[in-house]
Structure formats: structure tokens, C-alpha cells
Amino acid sequence: MSTVHSGHLTKRAVRLLELCEAEGFDNIGDLLEASIYDSVCPAICMECGCTAEMEPDQRAGFCEQCGQNKVVSCLSAIHDRRSTTPLIFDWVYRVQRQSLETQMARGAEELVKSYLDRKNK
Ligand SMILES: [Zn+2]
Numbered sequence: 148m149s150t151v152h153s154g155h156l157t158k159r160a161v162r163l164l165e166l167c168e169a170e171g172f173d174n175i176g177d178l179l180e181a182s183i184y185d186s187v188c189p190a191i192c193m194e195c196g197c198t199a200e201m202e203p204d205q206r207a208g209f210c211e212q213c214g215q216n217k218v219v220s221c222l223s224a225i226h227d228r229r230s231t232t233p234l235i236f237d238w239v240y241r242v243q244r245q246s247l248e249t250q251m252a253r254g255a256e257e258l259v260k261s262y263l264d265r266k267n268k
Contacts, residue, residue, distance in 0.1 A: 165196055166178065169191075170189045179222070182203070182220075182221050188201065188203050188220050188222055189220070190205060190220040191224070194215050202220065204222070204223060206219050206220075208220075
């Protein structure tokens with residue numbers, strides 16, 4: 148069972164993370180690196196989440212589980228996600244950087260504190 152939480156992610160992003168998890172990779176970069184040298188690569192059904200091995204350029208492979216042609220190779224999924232996700236402008240990054248870093252540091256402190264509290268009980 149997947150431990151990927153969808154939060155604010157698109158279905159495509161969630162499926163990509165689920166595929167990463169199912170294949171035992173910590174992140175999408177590792178999945179990408181392991182997939183680029185083979186004639187087939189990990190793929191996931193965008194409908195039901197079933198995983199398979201497909202050709203690297205596959206975007207509509209047949210799913211054995213749900214019977215739909217919605218299996219997408221990880222390379223296609225990564226490419227499609229990258230090409231359809233807008234980058235943020237540099238000025239947005241510069242304006243928000245300080246407050247986001249402060250927020251991140253506070254979050255990290257809280258996580259460490261809660262870990263230490265649990266560990267010391
Ligand atoms: Zn399916």
C-alpha cells in the first residue's frame with residue numbers, strides 16, 4: 148500500500164511518487180537515473196496505480212488490472228510533468244526565500260523536538 152499523501156499534488160505527481168516508492172527509490176532522480184539505460188522502464192497506470200515495465204516513450208500502455216490504456220512510463224511521466232509545470236519567476240523566489248527558510252527552520256526544530264520528546268519517554 149502506498150504511503151504517498153496527495154496534499155496539493157496533481158494526480159500525475161502522486162502516481163510518479165507512488166511508482167518511485169513501488170520501485171524502491173528514495174526520489175524521482177534515482178528512479179530516472181536507473182531507468183535511462185534500459186530498453187524498458189518502470190511504468191504506472193494513471194487510472195488505478197498498477198505498475199508494470201514499459202517502453203521508455205510509452206504514454207498509453209494497456210493496464211492488465213483495469214483494462215484501460217493509461218499506463219505511462221516513468222520517463223514519459225517525468226518529462227510530461229516537467230514540461231507542464233510552470234517554473235516560478237526568480238523575483239518570486241527572492242521575495243519569498245527568507246520567510247520560507249524561516250518557516251522551514253521552525254518546522255525542522257519542531258520535528259526534532261517532537262522526535263526527542265518521543266525518544267525520551
Ligand atoms: Zn490500470
